Amino acid sequence: MTNAQKWMSAFLVLFLVLFILSRFTMKEEVVHHAMNEGYSEQTAQQNPTELDGFTLIKQNGCITCHGQNLEGTNMAPAIAGMKEFWSRDKLINYLRNPSSYSGDKRFQEYKLKYKNIVMPSYGNLDVKDLGKMVDYLLTK
Numbered sequence: 001m002t003n004a005q006k007w008m009s010a011f012l013v014l015f016l017v018l019f020i021l022s023r024f025t026m027k028e029e030v031v032h033h034a035m036n037e038g039y040s041e042q043t044a045q046q047n048p049t050e051l052d053g054f055t056l057i058k059q060n061g062c063i064t065c066h067g068q069n070l071e072g073t074n075m076a077p078a079i080a081g082m083k084e085f086w087s088r089d090k091l092i093n094y095l096r097n098p099s100s101y102s103g104d105k106r107f108q109e110y111k112l113k114y115k116n117i118v119m120p121s122y123g124n125l126d127v128k129d130l131g132k133m134v135d136y137l138l139t140k
């Protein structure tokens with residue numbers, strides 16, 4: 001072998017090694033990626049600051065008037081299965097400003113039935129949280 005040939009084969013071997021190495025690292029990246037995705041999904045579910053709709057409903061005191069299972073009490077009507085009456089957007093707006101909807105027929109009955117109780121407005125709550133509560137009320 002001449003010197004030039006030696007250099008050529010050395011380069012070839014080096015190239016091959018680099019090529020194989022890069023393949024391995026590529027695979028590892030893909031695996032890592034998949035693992036990270038699974039991980040973040042899990043943490044989102046376990047993250048204590050991300051509360052689900054019903055927990056928020058309990059935490060914000062809705063059950064005090066509407067009942068433990070939202071079945072209604074002598075203070076306020078049942079609020080499960082609100083899909084019949086509300087769209088998502090309208091119900092969010094209602095929670096932020098309940099007095100603006102009191103003209104509906106259903107609400108006239110509520111006025112008589114729950115005379116001295118007023119549905120509080122929840123405009124101070126995070127819209128994201130309102131959305132979660134509303135999703136719960138619509139699907140329950």
Ligand code: HEC
Nearest residue numbers: 060061062065075076077079085110111114117118119120
């Ligand atoms: C102080 C008692 C009280 C609390 C607390 C309360 N509500 Fe109400 N809610 C009422 C009353 C009373 C009505 C009946 C409507 C009216 O009188 O204006 C009502 C009506 C509603 C309605 C409309 C029902 C329908 O037939 O469309 C929804 C939805 C609702 N409340 C959801 C909630 C949610 C969600 C919370 C908690 C974030 C909550 N309420 C907290 C008293 C309360």
